[in-house]
Amino acid sequence: MGMKVRFITSNRGKFEELKEIGRGFGVDIEWVEMEYLEPQGSDLEFVARKSAEMLSGAVEPPFFIEDSGLFIDALHGFPGVYSSFVFKTIGNDGILKLMEGVEDRRARFVCVIAFSDGEQVRTFTGEVEGQIAREKRGEHGFGYDPIFEVDGRTFAEMGEKKNELSHRRRAAEKFFSWLAKNF
Numbered sequence: 661m662g663m664k665v666r667f668i669t670s671n672r673g674k675f676e677e678l679k680e681i682g683r684g685f686g687v688d689i690e691w692v693e694m695e696y697l698e699p700q701g702s703d704l705e706f707v708a709r710k711s712a713e714m715l716s717g718a719v720e721p722p723f724f725i726e727d728s729g730l731f732i733d734a735l736h737g738f739p740g741v742y743s744s745f746v747f748k749t750i751g752n753d754g755i756l757k758l759m760e761g762v763e764d765r766r767a768r769f770v771c772v773i774a775f776s777d778g779e780q781v782r783t784f785t786g787e788v789e790g791q792i793a794r795e796k797r798g799e800h801g802f803g804y805d806p807i808f809e810v811d812g813r814t815f816a817e818m819g820e821k822k823n824e825l826s827h828r829r830r831a832a833e834k835f836f837s838w839l840a841k842n843f
């Protein structure tokens with residue numbers, strides 16, 4: 661097996677997807693299941709970078725974290741950096757309620773990976789454009805997957821195929837390619 665790298669997250673869904681994507685790059689992901697304090701920030705890159713910097717003291721590098729969010733155009737980018745809290749509070753039903761009768765369904769998922777080698781933090785960003793569905797559809801995945809659709813199919817309907825085009829795939833491709841060259 662190639663490169664082994666620790667991933668700090670409380671979210672099993674993220675770990676399983678990155679584990680699967682990493683296989684294709686010869687990168688073996690080890691899950692460090694842990695909640696960590698996220699600084700409030702205006703954009704995901706800032707939050708991911710700061711979280712990794714704060715963790716560099718507490719966790720043996722090299723490791724990475726990932727911050728991701730759903731940005732809905734008609735809601736001025738909400739839930740964005742607050743996606744985790746919003747999911748835990750109003751969830752998919754709450755988002756669909758906010759979007760009732762709204763014609764503009766455009767949204768994008770963004771994933772920022774922040775990698776710490778102990779010296780510095782590097783970030784890798786991936787995003788995917790989609791639409792907010794008008795109802796929850798599909799059983800796979802996690803989080804907002806049942807209401808985020810690309811070309812008419814929700815992430816939750818796609819199953820494995822999600823890993824071919826998701827924001828997480830796109831960020832991971834950049835990260836794992838960089839790792840292969842620099843580690």
Ligand SMILES: O=c1[nH]c(=O)c2ncn([C@@H]3O[C@H](COP(=O)(O)OP(=O)(O)OP(=O)(O)O)[C@@H](O)[C@H]3O)c2[nH]1
Binds near residue numbers: 695828
């Ligand atoms: O339907 C989804 N498909 C995805 O691909 C996806 N990626 C993230 N999310 C959700 O957006 C928030 C991110 O918040 P987040 O990055 O802080 O993650 P988290 O707090 O769950 O775990 P951690 O990594 O911070 O420990 C959380 O509610 C996640 O469930 C997704 N939902």
Ligand SMILES: [Mg+2]
Binds near residue numbers: 698744
């Ligand atoms: Mg979080």
